[in-house]
Amino acid sequence: MSTTRKSTKAASDAATEATKTAQAAVNDGIERMTQGMSKIGSFGQENVEAMIECATTVAKGVEKIAAENVEYAKSQMDAGTDKFQALSKAKTPQEFFEAQSELFRTSMEQHIGQVNKVSDMWVAAARDAAQPLSKRYSAFVEMMQTR
Known part of the structure; x- marks a missing residue:
C-alpha cells in the first residue's frame, strides 16, 4: 500500500508538473501572439x-506645379501683347519676319x-512622396530580419 501511495503521489506530482509546464507554454504562446498582433497592428497603422x-506630399507638389503653370500662362498672356506690338512695329516684311523669328525663338x-522647371518639380514631388514609403519598407525589412 505504501508503494502504491508513493507511485500515485509520484504520478500525481508528475501530472501536476506537466500541467504547469503545459500551462506556462500556452501562456507564453498567448503572450507572444498578443505581442505579435500588437506589433502588426501598430506596423499597419504606421x-x-x-x-x-505620401498622398499629402503629392497633393502639395501638384498644387505647386499647378500654381507654377498658372503663373507661366499669365506671363505668356502678358508677353503676348508685347509680342504683338513688336510685330506691328515692323515696317517691312523683312523686319516682320526677323521679329517673328526672334519671338518664336524666345x-x-x-x-x-518651363518644361524643364515643371519636370524638376515633378521629380522633387515624387522623391519627397516616396520617402515615407521607403522608410516603411526599411522598417518592414528590419522587422523581418529580427524574427
Missing part, C-alpha cells in the same frame, strides 16, 4: 500614416525652360 503623408526657349 503604414497608413505613411500613405497619408518663346521656344521660355517654353523649354
